[in-house]
Amino acid sequence: MKRDLISMLDVREDLDGIIDLGISLKKRKKSGGSIGFLGGKTLGMIFEKPSTRTRVSFEVAMTLLGGHAIFLSTNDMQLGRGESIEDTALVLSRYVDIIMYRAYNHDSMLELAKYSSVPVINGLDDREHPCQVIADLMTIKEYKGDLRGLNFVYIGDGNNNMAHSYLLGCGIAGMNIRIVSPKGFWPDKYYVEEAKKFGVRVEIVDDMRDATKDADVVATDTWVSMGDEEEKERRIRAFQGYTVNMEVMSRAKKDAIFMHCLPAYYGYEVTREVAHGPQSVIFDEAENRLWAQAAIMVRLSGIR
Ligand code: CP
Ligand code: NVA
Numbered sequence: 001m002k003r004d005l006i007s008m009l010d011v012r013e014d015l016d017g018i019i020d021l022g023i024s025l026k027k028r029k030k031s032g033g034s035i036g037f038l039g040g041k042t043l044g045m046i047f048e049k050p051s052t053r054t055r056v057s058f059e060v061a062m063t064l065l066g067g068h069a070i071f072l073s074t075n076d077m078q079l080g081r082g083e084s085i086e087d088t089a090l091v092l093s094r095y096v097d098i099i100m101y102r103a104y105n106h107d108s109m110l111e112l113a114k115y116s117s118v119p120v121i122n123g124l125d126d127r128e129h130p131c132q133v134i135a136d137l138m139t140i141k142e143y144k145g146d147l148r149g150l151n152f153v154y155i156g157d158g159n160n161n162m163a164h165s166y167l168l169g170c171g172i173a174g175m176n177i178r179i180v181s182p183k184g185f186w187p188d189k190y191y192v193e194e195a196k197k198f199g200v201r202v203e204i205v206d207d208m209r210d211a212t213k214d215a216d217v218v219a220t221d222t223w224v225s226m227g228d229e230e231e232k233e234r235r236i237r238a239f240q241g242y243t244v245n246m247e248v249m250s251r252a253k254k255d256a257i258f259m260h261c262l263p264a265y266y267g268y269e270v271t272r273e274v275a276h277g278p279q280s281v282i283f284d285e286a287e288n289r290l291w292a293q294a295a296i297m298v299r300l301s302g303i304r
């Protein structure tokens with residue numbers, strides 16, 4: 001049976017194992033060792049939306065693992081001019097060993113996974129961004145050690161892919177999560193209910209005054225996700241007062257870290273002072289996309 005990574009719930013059984021594998025691949029490679037576990041394998045990467053980190057980190061990860069990655073933009077694929085997702089999945093499954101897909105629509109993601117006979121990895125859709133959240137949890141583990149019992153605070157658009165995957169990821173990892181968003185931008189109830197099933201504290205609030213109280217980790221994301229561009233002005237108005245600035249950070253624990261999946265828009269969801277300040281780990285997060293995804297690909301290939 002092939003195994004996909006569409007939602008954080010797909011790694012509920014082995015999140016710890018993937019994070020630890022990511023950390024060990026990173027150490028091994030940096031100390032001069034070989035990590036060529038996927039020699040001769042090919043990754044196909046389909047992009048409907050732009051990307052810097054996802055594209056480069058997957059491609060480099062596959063190279064380091066001894067395999068090869070192919071970048072496929074839907075602008076240049078027959079998929080972009082009407083070929084069905086079903087036929088695309090059936091054809092690509094004859095050529096490549098893993099498919100990574102960045103899609104506008106979660107239903108397209110599910111359809112590709114349904115018809116593909118090789119593992120499909122969600123490289124972001126409108127519901128979730130699991131690869132980013134696995135890399136983020138790996139980063140938190142590197143900084144804080146044990147994840148269990150930590151307090152994670154996410155400020156900003158609570159109804160986007162990052163907020164949803166954070167809810168599930170924190171639940172699985174045993175971390176309490178508080179989402180601080182204006183009403184109207186609260187998470188889809190499904191993710192809140194799923195997170196609660198793991199027995200962690202889940203709070204959804206709109207009040208910024210105590211937003212970062214007791215926080216070990218403070219995270220945010222853009223107020224205008226890819227696909228939300230038409231709502232840009234309305235969103236910027238709605239999110240006034242939700243910027244993560246030095247004052248917001250000063251109300252968290254002294255050793256709190258700041259996270260952002262990037263790209264960041266300084267002066268909106270976060271100030272540059274915070275993002276490039278001493279508590280920020282945003283570039284470790286970006287680097288860890290590479291190691292976490294290497295671990296994910298090794299795992300889905302059933303090798304380790
Ligand atoms: N964080 C992230 O997924 O970045 P890209 O859009 O650049 O891939
Ligand atoms: N929420 C953002 C994440 C970008 C990596 C978006 O979907 O655009």
